[in-house]
Amino acid sequence: MSDKKPSIETLAIHAGRSVDPFTGAVVAPIHLTTTFERAADGAYPRGFCYSRTENPNRGQLEACLAAIEGGKEAIAFSSGLAVAAAVFHGLKPGDHIIAPDDVYHGFRKLLDQVFGEWGIRTSYVDMEEPANIAGAVGPTTRLIWAETPSNPLLKITDLAAVAKIARGAGAVSVCDGTFATPVLQRPFEFGIDLVAHSTTKYISGHSDVVGGALIARESCPIFEHARKSQQLAGAVPSPFDCWLTLRGIETLPYRVRAQAESALRIATFLKGCPAVEAVYYPGLPGHPGHGIAQRQMSRFGGMLSFLVRGGAAEATRVAARVRVFTRATSLGGTHSLIEHRASIEGPETRTPANLLRLSIGLESTEDLIDDLARGLESLIT
Amino acid sequence: MEFETRAVHTGQAPDPGTGATIPPIHLTTTFTQPAPGETLAGFDYSRSGNPTRAGLEACLRSLEGGEACAAFSSGLAACSAVLQSLRPGDGVAASHDLYGGTFRLLDKVFAPWGLEVAFAQNAGLDAYERAIGALRRPRLLWIETPTNPLLDVLDIVALSDLARKRGMLSVVDNTFATSYLQRPLELGADLVVHSTTKYASGHSDVVSGAVIARSGGLLEGIRFLQNATGAIPGPLDCYLVQRGLKTLAVRMDRHCANAQALAESLVGAKGIRRVVYPGLDSHPGHALAARQMRGFGGMVSVELEGGAEAARRFLSRVRIFACAESLGGVESLCSHPATMTHASVPPEIRRARGIGDGIVRLSVGIENAGDLIADVRQALGLGG
Numbered sequence: 001m002s003d004k005k006p007s008i009e010t011l012a013i014h015a016g017r018s019v020d021p022f023t024g025a026v027v028a029p030i031h032l033t034t035t036f037e038r039a040a041d042g043a044y045p046r047g048f049c050y051s052r053t054e055n056p057n058r059g060q061l062e063a064c065l066a067a068i069e070g071g072k073e074a075i076a077f078s079s080g081l082a083v084a085a086a087v088f089h090g091l092k093p094g095d096h097i098i099a100p101d102d103v104y105h106g107f108r109k110l111l112d113q114v115f116g117e118w119g120i121r122t123s124y125v126d127m128e129e130p131a132n133i134a135g136a137v138g139p140t141t142r143l144i145w146a147e148t149p150s151n152p153l154l155k156i157t158d159l160a161a162v163a164k165i166a167r168g169a170g171a172v173s174v175c176d177g178t179f180a181t182p183v184l185q186r187p188f189e190f191g192i193d194l195v196a197h198s199t200t201k202y203i204s205g206h207s208d209v210v211g212g213a214l215i216a217r218e219s220c221p222i223f224e225h226a227r228k229s230q231q232l233a234g235a236v237p238s239p240f241d242c243w244l245t246l247r248g249i250e251t252l253p254y255r256v257r258a259q260a261e262s263a264l265r266i267a268t269f270l271k272g273c274p275a276v277e278a279v280y281y282p283g284l285p286g287h288p289g290h291g292i293a294q295r296q297m298s299r300f301g302g303m304l305s306f307l308v309r310g311g312a313a314e315a316t317r318v319a320a321r322v323r324v325f326t327r328a329t330s331l332g333g334t335h336s337l338i339e340h341r342a343s344i345e346g347p348e349t350r351t352p353a354n355l356l357r358l359s360i361g362l363e364s365t366e367d368l369i370d371d372l373a374r375g376l377e378s379l380i381t
Numbered sequence: 382m383e384f385e386t387r388a389v390h391t392g393q394a395p396d397p398g399t400g401a402t403i404p405p406i407h408l409t410t411t412f413t414q415p416a417p418g419e420t421l422a423g424f425d426y427s428r429s430g431n432p433t434r435a436g437l438e439a440c441l442r443s444l445e446g447g448e449a450c451a452a453f454s455s456g457l458a459a460c461s462a463v464l465q466s467l468r469p470g471d472g473v474a475a476s477h478d479l480y481g482g483t484f485r486l487l488d489k490v491f492a493p494w495g496l497e498v499a500f501a502q503n504a505g506l507d508a509y510e511r512a513i514g515a516l517r518r519p520r521l522l523w524i525e526t527p528t529n530p531l532l533d534v535l536d537i538v539a540l541s542d543l544a545r546k547r548g549m550l551s552v553v554d555n556t557f558a559t560s561y562l563q564r565p566l567e568l569g570a571d572l573v574v575h576s577t578t579k580y581a582s583g584h585s586d587v588v589s590g591a592v593i594a595r596s597g598g599l600l601e602g603i604r605f606l607q608n609a610t611g612a613i614p615g616p617l618d619c620y621l622v623q624r625g626l627k628t629l630a631v632r633m634d635r636h637c638a639n640a641q642a643l644a645e646s647l648v649g650a651k652g653i654r655r656v657v658y659p660g661l662d663s664h665p666g667h668a669l670a671a672r673q674m675r676g677f678g679g680m681v682s683v684e685l686e687g688g689a690e691a692a693r694r695f696l697s698r699v700r701i702f703a704c705a706e707s708l709g710g711v712e713s714l715c716s717h718p719a720t721m722t723h724a725s726v727p728p729e730i731r732r733a734r735g736i737g738d739g740i741v742r743l744s745v746g747i748e749n750a751g752d753l754i755a756d757v758r759q760a761l762g763l764g765g
Contacts (some may be wrong), residue, residue, distance in 0.1 A: 032586040034578050035707040038696035050706040051588045052455045077427050078454040100705050110609045200410050208408035210427050234455030235612035319417050330411035340417035369474025
C-alpha cells in the first residue's frame, strides 16, 4: 500500500481532527474554556494552560491549515489584518518592506499609518514586472509581500521570481493567497516562505466568521515572532470561530472549483457585452499574466472585475439594478457580491471609478448572468 | 438607571424584526448596502463594526461611566492597542506590581520598538513621581489597582492628577475590581482597560478585552487600531461577555463576601505567614480601598510558611479550588504567581517586589463560603 499523502479534499475534512476519545464524537467539541487544570505536580500534561496561548479548537484549525497549504505550521489570528500586524512585529525600526502598489487598502493603511510611524519603510511597486521588485531591494530589505491575484485588478505576480529575489536579498517572501486559496495556488511549491490568508473569505467561505492565518513552509525567525505575537499580544480567534472556520474548510475544494468555473463563464459573457469596456479575469486569454496564471494556478479563481462604459454614476446604476448579486463588501462566500471599489477604498485610491468587482458565489451561473444582463441593460438607453 | 439595571438592559434592544427580547447574534462578516457605499445601520464589514460587538461596547461603556469603548480579542490585545497608539520615544511609567503579561508587552515588545519604560519601585506617590521623572518624554501612566498579585491599593485620584499635571494620560487596568466596585474614569483617569475574560464575563469561557475612555476623542487612536490591526472579538464571544455582565453585580457581591470570610478565617492560621486582602484592617491600603471601591474584591493572596514546597503541597491538596491560570470566574481558582502568571517577570525583579515563592493567589468563587473555607483548611492540613 502506498504512503501517498492524502489529497486536499481528504485533508480538508480530516487534517487536524480526530475522533473525541472520551465520547466518540466525530465532530470536535467546542472548548470555550479559558483555563485548564494543572496537574498536582505542577505540570500541564495535556499541553493546555490558558486559551490565549493555546486552545484545542485553534490547534485543530492550525494543523488543518498547515496540511491543506502543504506547509509545516500555521498560526491562526482574529482577522486577516492581525496576520499582517504580527508579521510586521517581527521586524525592527529601520527595516524595509517591498509591497505591491495595488495591495489591499487595509494593508497599506496599517503599514503607512501604524508601522510607518514606528520606523518601518515601504516601497510600493508594480509586481507584474519582477524587475521592479528587484530594483526596489536595498540593504535593509527584510520582507517582500506579494498578493496574487491582486485586488481588484486581478494582476498576476510571478511567485517563483519573487521567491528568488527575496532569497537573493536575504529577505522573507510572503504571498497573500486569499483570492486563490490553497486549492488553486501552492506558493510553497514556488519557493515562497510564508502564506497569509484572510480566512474570512474563501477558507471559511460562508460570510460568517472574520479570521486570518499565517502558514510557514519552514520555521523562520519572522514566523516564530508571529507566533509569539499571537500569544503575547493576543490577537487570537475564539474557539467557536476556529470551529466554524474548520467547518467551512470541509467544503473548500468543491466550493472554490465551482466558483472558479462560474467566474470563467461570467467573465467570458461580460467580455462580449457592449456596455462593458474591459474585464479583468486571469482566465481570459487577453489578461496580462494569463500565461503565468496558467503555470501558477490550477484554475483562475472566483474573483473578477469589469469596467462599465461611463464613470462612477454608470457603475453605481448597474450595481443598483442587480437582484441576485448582493451589494456588500468582502468576498469568497456562497453569496455572490458586487462592489464599487473606488468609493470604499478612500480618497487615495487608484482603482478606476467605473470598476465593479464581483465575488462569484455558488448560485447558478445562468441566474448570475441574467442578473448582470439586467443590470447592464440600464446603460443601453 | 442604576448599575444593575444598565448591566441587564444597555446595549440590548429587542430585535425589531422578530421581537426577540434577547438580540440575535450577528455572525455575518458583511452587510448588504442599499446603494454602493451606503449602509442600512452603519455597518459594512465586521472587522470594522458589528452589531453584537456594538451592543457589548455600549454596555461596557455605560457600566464604566465612559464615553467610548473598543472591545478586543483578549486583555493583552486591548493593552497592545493602547501602547501601539503611542510613538517611538514616548515614555510609559508603570505600576511596581503588574500582571506579567503587561510587563512583558512593555519590556519585550514595545521597548525594542522605541517606547521608554520606567517602573515605580513601590506603591507610594513619590515612587511614581520618580518613575515619571526618569522618562525623557512622559506620555502614559499605567496602573493596576488592586495590583496583581500582591493586592496593593493605589490612589487613583492622586495618580490621575499627577499624570495630568505632567501632561500624561492615565490608564487603569480595572480587571480585578471591575466597574461594579471601582470606576477609575469617575476618579479622574483617562482610560480603563479590562481583561473581560475575568470577572466581566465571569464564566471562564471567553478570552476577550476592552478599552473604555473618558471621552470619545481619547479613544480615536485606539478605535483606529482596533480596525487597522483587527484584534477583534468574534460576535459569539461578544454575546457571551454581555451575557455575563448581566449578573456582574450579584456575582461581585458574592465574590466579595466569600473573600472577606475566607481571608478572616485564615488570619493567624497555622502555616500562614500573612493574608493579603484589602478588606482586612491589617492591609495598608484598607482605608483607601474603602474610599475608592464599593467592595474589596474576590482576590486573596496568602503567603505560606515553607516557600515553594508549601505552595506546591497546598495546590495539590485543594479539592474545590482548582489550580489553574486565570481568575474571576464563578468557580474558585488558585495559582502560584512565581511559576505561573508572573513567571515572565525576571526572578530578581519578582523577589524585589515581594512576590515570594510561598505566595499563593486565590480567586475566590461564588460557591458556598463554608465549603471554600473547609477546602482551604484541609489543604493546609488544618482541622475544623
